[in-house]
Amino acid sequence: MSFSEADIAAIWLTLKLASTVTVLLLIIGTPIAWWLAKTQSWLKGPVGAVVALPLVLPPTVLGFYLLLAMGPNGFIGQLTENLGWGLLPFTFWGLVVASVFYSLPFVVQPIQNAIESLGDRPLEVAATLRAGPFDSFFTVVLPLAKSGFITAAILGFAHTVGEFGVVLMIGGNIPGETRVVSVQIYDHVEALEYAQAHALSGVMIAFSFFVLLGLYGFQRKQTSFLSPRGV
Amino acid sequence: MSLPADDHKTIDARFLLHHQSAEKGGFSLDVDLTIPGKGITAIFGQSGSGKTTFLRCVAGLEKSDQGHLTINGDTWQSPSLFIPTHKRSLGYVFQESSLFQHLTAKGNLDYAIKRSAETMTKELYERVMAIMGIEAILHRYPNQLSGGERQRVAIARALLMQPRLLLMDEPLASLDVARKQEILPYLEKLHLAFDIPVLYVSHSLDEVARLADHTVVLDHGKVIAQGGLTEIFSRIDLPIRFGEDTGVVLQGKVVERDNQWHLARVAFNGGELWVRDGGDDVDQPVRIRVLARDVSLALSNHNDSSILNRLAVEIAEISSGQDESIALVRLKLGEEYIIARLTQRSLHQMQLEPGKKVWAQIKSVAIVR
Numbered sequence: 001m002s003f004s005e006a007d008i009a010a011i012w013l014t015l016k017l018a019s020t021v022t023v024l025l026l027i028i029g030t031p032i033a034w035w036l037a038k039t040q041s042w043l044k045g046p047v048g049a050v051v052a053l054p055l056v057l058p059p060t061v062l063g064f065y066l067l068l069a070m071g072p073n074g075f076i077g078q079l080t081e082n083l084g085w086g087l088l089p090f091t092f093w094g095l096v097v098a099s100v101f102y103s104l105p106f107v108v109q110p111i112q113n114a115i116e117s118l119g120d121r122p123l124e125v126a127a128t129l130r131a132g133p134f135d136s137f138f139t140v141v142l143p144l145a146k147s148g149f150i151t152a153a154i155l156g157f158a159h160t161v162g163e164f165g166v167v168l169m170i171g172g173n174i175p176g177e178t179r180v181v182s183v184q185i186y187d188h189v190e191a192l193e194y195a196q197a198h199a200l201s202g203v204m205i206a207f208s209f210f211v212l213l214g215l216y217g218f219q220r221k222q223t224s225f226l227s228p229r230g231v
Numbered sequence: 232m233s234l235p236a237d238d239h240k241t242i243d244a245r246f247l248l249h250h251q252s253a254e255k256g257g258f259s260l261d262v263d264l265t266i267p268g269k270g271i272t273a274i275f276g277q278s279g280s281g282k283t284t285f286l287r288c289v290a291g292l293e294k295s296d297q298g299h300l301t302i303n304g305d306t307w308q309s310p311s312l313f314i315p316t317h318k319r320s321l322g323y324v325f326q327e328s329s330l331f332q333h334l335t336a337k338g339n340l341d342y343a344i345k346r347s348a349e350t351m352t353k354e355l356y357e358r359v360m361a362i363m364g365i366e367a368i369l370h371r372y373p374n375q376l377s378g379g380e381r382q383r384v385a386i387a388r389a390l391l392m393q394p395r396l397l398l399m400d401e402p403l404a405s406l407d408v409a410r411k412q413e414i415l416p417y418l419e420k421l422h423l424a425f426d427i428p429v430l431y432v433s434h435s436l437d438e439v440a441r442l443a444d445h446t447v448v449l450d451h452g453k454v455i456a457q458g459g460l461t462e463i464f465s466r467i468d469l470p471i472r473f474g475e476d477t478g479v480v481l482q483g484k485v486v487e488r489d490n491q492w493h494l495a496r497v498a499f500n501g502g503e504l505w506v507r508d509g510g511d512d513v514d515q516p517v518r519i520r521v522l523a524r525d526v527s528l529a530l531s532n533h534n535d536s537s538i539l540n541r542l543a544v545e546i547a548e549i550s551s552g553q554d555e556s557i558a559l560v561r562l563k564l565g566e567e568y569i570i571a572r573l574t575q576r577s578l579h580q581m582q583l584e585p586g587k588k589v590w591a592q593i594k595s596v597a598i599v600r
Contacts, residue, residue, distance in 0.1 A: 121329065124292050127316035128323035129392065130346040136317075139342070143333040 007200060009176050010184035017092070017180060018160040021099040025107040025156045026149070028100065033111035052105045059102065063169025066098045070170070090172050095180075098170040099160045106155040114148020115141065147219060158211045162204070240268030240303045242396070242428065246288045248295035260284050260295070260452040266445055268303040271422055271429040273443035273460075275436075277471065281452035282432045283326075286398050289430060290323055291316040302396050303428070320348060322389030322427075324399040328381040330373040336384045337369040340391055349393035356391070362420050363387040379410035383417060390425065397429045403438060411438075418442055419600060436476040440464065440520050441599045465568035467550040467559040477552075477559065478522035479569050480599065485515045494539075497598075501565020505539045509598045518600040523559060525594040526571035530581060532590050540593040544569070546585050549578065562591055569593075 003011070036048055054062055069076045070088040076097070077087055088094035122144060126136035142149065164182040171178030173187065181200055188197035243265050250258040260281045266272050274282045287293040289300060291307065291314060300308040307314045323329075330339050344351045360366045363383045373381055382402055389397055402418075403411045415438070422429070422442065433439055439446060439460070446463040448456040450471050456463055465479045483499030488508055495508040497519055504519065511517055532541060544562040552559050558578045560571045571591060573583075583589065 121325070122331065124316070125323075125325065125329045125331070127292070128290060128321060129343050129388070130317050130348070131342075132317050135346075140331060144331070 003199060004196065006175060006179075007184060007196065010179055010181045010200075011203075013092075013176065013178075014161055014180040014182075017095055017099060018157045020096050021103060021160045022107075022153055022157045024096065024100055025103060026153060029104060029107035029152065029156075030111055030149075032104075033108045034115060036108065037112045037115035051108050054102050055105050059163065059165025060169055062102060063098065063166040066101060066166070067169055070094055070097065089170055090174060090178060092171075092177055095167060095171045095178055098166050099163060102163055102166050103156045103159045106159045107152040110148045110152040110155065111145070114145035114151075118145055150218065151215060154211060154215050158208060162208065240428070241301075242266050242268050242272075242303065242430075243299065243301040244285075244289060245297075245299040246285065246295040247297040248284065248288065248293065250284075258284070258452060260288070262449070262452070262454050264447060264454060264457065266447060266457065268428050269426065270444035271431050271442050272445040272447060273439040274430055274432045274447050274449060275434065275439050275443075276449035277434055279451075280449040282434075282449050283400055284452075285449065286400050286430060286432050289396070290321055290398055291319055305395065320392075320395040322392045322394040322397045324382070324385050324389050324397075324402045326401045327405045328373060328378065329385055330376075330381055330388075332373045335370055335372055336365065336376065339373075339384060339388050340369070343388045343391045347392045351391065351393075355393070358424065359387050359390050362424055363390075363417055377410070378406050379413045382406065382410075382414055386417070386421065390421070390427075394427060397427045399429060399431045401432055401434070403435070404433075415441060436473055437599075440480045441518070461567065465561065465570060467548060467561050467570055475524060476522065477524070477570060477572065478520055479567070481519050481521065481567055481569075483517055483519060485511045485513050485517060488513060495598075497596075499565075499567060501563075501567040502542050504542075504593065504596050506596045506598055511598065517598050520597050520599045521569050521593060522595070523570040523572035525596075526562075526569060527592045527594070528560065528562075528571050528573060528577075528581065528583065529590045529592055533592075536592065538592040538594060540596065542569075542591045542593070544589060544591045546583055546587045546589060548585060549583065551575075562589075564591075 032047075032051065036044060036051070067089055068074050070080070071077045072081070072087060080086065080088055085093075088097055118141065122140050123136055126140045131139060162182065164186070167178065167180055167183055173179050173183055179187075181204060185197050185200045185204075188194070188200065245263045246260055248260045258279075258281065262285060274285060276282045284293060288295050288298060294313065297310070298308045299310070300306070305320075306312060307319055330336070331342065334342060363386060365380065365383050365387055368376060368380055368384070373384075376384065386402065403414055406414065419442065431438075431442060443460050446457065446460050447454060448463060448469060448471065455471070456466065456469055461480050461482060481499045483497040483504075485495050486498045486503070487496040489495070493508045494505050495511065497504050497506055497517055499519070506519060509517075532543075534541075542564055544564045546560055547563040547568065548561040550559045550561070551557070552572060556574055556576075558573050558575050560573060560578070560583065562569050562571060569591060
């Protein structure tokens, strides 16, 4: 199977988008996950539900509202225009923002679960050993909840690679800018270029399969390593 | 770690705290304590008495509504001050294993050494390794260690912090009897080798009798008694009952060893007792425990029984025991007290009352340390 230049561009764009989104999600998602895992506030339910909304909403609904919010009359749009960044729809960064919202639950939930199952004890132990909050996050929480963070990164990345509806609503179909693999496949099918559609779709299936295979293998290894002795 | 001995060292702790959470019910802790800032102080009480909560307040893991805490002159908490746990010079040994499982035993120790406010000397490190006996297992991960080994590493980790106060929350409770016996000698050595005040939370009279110098008894979040170990153990007026384990602890020393019968004579403030020779040298200070159920009373001195230890005593106080048929009798001999457990019927038949002189027959005495 051979890829056209447009196909290669779509693959690169997809990888660039997914990597950027994954890094941002780990940075944004970790404090949210931490708060959700530790808070006693009544806001835990509502915030948790908002974070999980993309799991159940049709991507077009999410995309529609993000398009309005990022547009000239939306609050994100006004903010970005005031900052001199212009409007985000139909740009790469528009896709990044939309994907961060769209993939948020896939990153927050594994991290939240990992932090919850860790409990308070390791942090208390670290405090009695004179480790401050940041010290204990990096030396205790991160290593002990490592599997949660890795799962979160893999799911965030894979889920961003696989999105279609939100991309179409926000990004449209601009080659090299917003035309990711899933959109490229759609174009091939529309143009009845089934061979090219097969090639790209095959790559997607193989990619997704091996990502999940790796993930499950990794999780199994982690659970056998994590015995109930120690914190 | 080796602060000069000072009899004026004290720990002042005042905490007032209410839990309203569903799982803990309506628990409240209300303590105001001044205890010696040296030696081992046992915080004794039944489960739910608030002893762990008290220890967590001292560590700063739990924030009391009102509180004041001064450790040998350092104020850790006052109405206007709350030093967070990670800035307090303390060591904490948790009930269950608290080793970081992503680090080896050595990694766990290094975690403490790196963050301690004090510099580590080779001499101290080697002394802690030798006393805890963990040198050979340092390369292992916590899940490759036995429960007893894990607690020894955890104690070593707390010692290597070189803290001004060592807090131990039932460090033996998660271990079986054999493991407990394995660790107790290490705790005794720790006591002798390091001049760190220890607060030792326990619900086990055995551990307290063996380790403590000073005892605080907590019940329903309140201090119901505190004092020297011998004094607390000889009281029969406390609202909590020690049941089968009721008995006194006497501080004495070996004055004679009888090699023919394998017995040792132990002298204490008020008399002498023959005990099984535990291998202690003459002049060795020992702590002996006399359980109330092993003490019976006679109106005259019989030497025709198998009882080895018979002492002339005076009845000081009588109190009812854990059920209606039982009485506890506090007996004075010299400076010390022992307790006898009798039936109410014997009490009545022998017409025992405070002030009466009787003979105590002691069936069994154990050296606890």
